[in-house]
Amino acid sequence: TQLLEQSPQFLSIQEGENLTVYCNSSSVFSSLQWYRQEPGEGPVLLVTVVTGGEVKKLKRLTFQFGDARKDSSLHITAAQPGDTGLYLCAGRTTDSWGKLQFGAGTQVVVTP
Amino acid sequence: NAGVMQNPRHLVRRRGQEARLRCSPMKGHSHVYWYRQLPEEGLKFMVYLQKENIIDESGMPKERFSAEFPKEGPSILRIQQVVRGDSAAYFCASSPLGIVNEQYFGPGTRLTVT
Numbered sequence: 629t630q631l632l633e634q635s636p637q638f639l640s641i642q643e644g645e646n647l648t649v650y651c652n653s654s655s656v657f658s659s660l661q662w663y664r665q666e667p668g669e670g671p672v673l674l675v676t677v678v679t680g681g682e683v684k685k686l687k688r689l690t691f692q693f694g695d696a697r698k699d700s701s702l703h704i705t706a707a708q709p710g711d712t713g714l715y716l717c718a719g720r721t722t723d724s725w726g727k728l729q730f731g732a733g734t735q736v737v738v739t740p
Numbered sequence: 741n742a743g744v745m746q747n748p749r750h751l752v753r754r755r756g757q758e759a760r761l762r763c764s765p766m767k768g769h770s771h772v773y774w775y776r777q778l779p780e781e782g783l784k785f786m787v788y789l790q791k792e793n794i795i796d797e798s799g800m801p802k803e804r805f806s807a808e809f810p811k812e813g814p815s816i817l818r819i820q821q822v823v824r825g826d827s828a829a830y831f832c833a834s835s836p837l838g839i840v841n842e843q844y845f846g847p848g849t850r851l852t853v854t
Contacts, residue, residue, distance in 0.1 A: 630782065661842065670744075670831050670845035671783070716783070726773060726788040726835075727796055728843060733782060 765834030
């Protein structure tokens with residue numbers, strides 16, 4: 629059983645459409661990161677959120693941390709083929725010093 | 741500014757051999773983490789090290805696996821007497837001192853046990 633549940637598992641959209649990926653848990657996290665992973669490569673850090681209710685924007689990507697610090701979402705506006713990849717959320721629980729708990733990931737495919 | 745470096749990128753071992761995976765953290769980073777990604781599974785934490793200290797090894801299998809981060813040189817993840825179930829991608833991450841939130845990952849080592 630994953631501590632962090634990501635949904636959907638797979639998302640296929642056309643270029644220009646919007647999408648949202650969700651990351652949910654019953655546990656409280658002191659911080660949460662979003663990564664993107666390409667095949668055969670390591671995860672690349674996109675953003676870190678720390679404060680409940682926090683919203684961060686990175687160009688067309690908007691990240692939100694839930695008020696209770698148990699959930700997060702990633703929204704992509706006007707998706708492009710270059711956004712294709714595996715999106716992973718990872719959190720550090722309040723009783724963990726360094727360990728990150730990862731979700732299973734959401735595979736996003738953006739077709740031209 | 742070089743990122744986290746791992747070598748080798750690909751490693752093939754026969755059952756019963758030893759596998760040594762190396763990780764050089766980003767410059768200025770003193771915390772190292774190892775994760776394993778099994779086929780069709782997510783990333784799982786294995787161990788967290790600082791220089792010459794193991795901080796959290798709660799994700800390490802009890803037998804055959806060990807990790808170190810010496811005062812000089814890279815961090816090493818060692819797997820003795822490998823079995824087919826050890827075939828996976830092993831990722832190393834590093835973070836700077838005092839900022840344990842943000843972990844930066846290397847490209848991984850793909851271990852195949854034949």
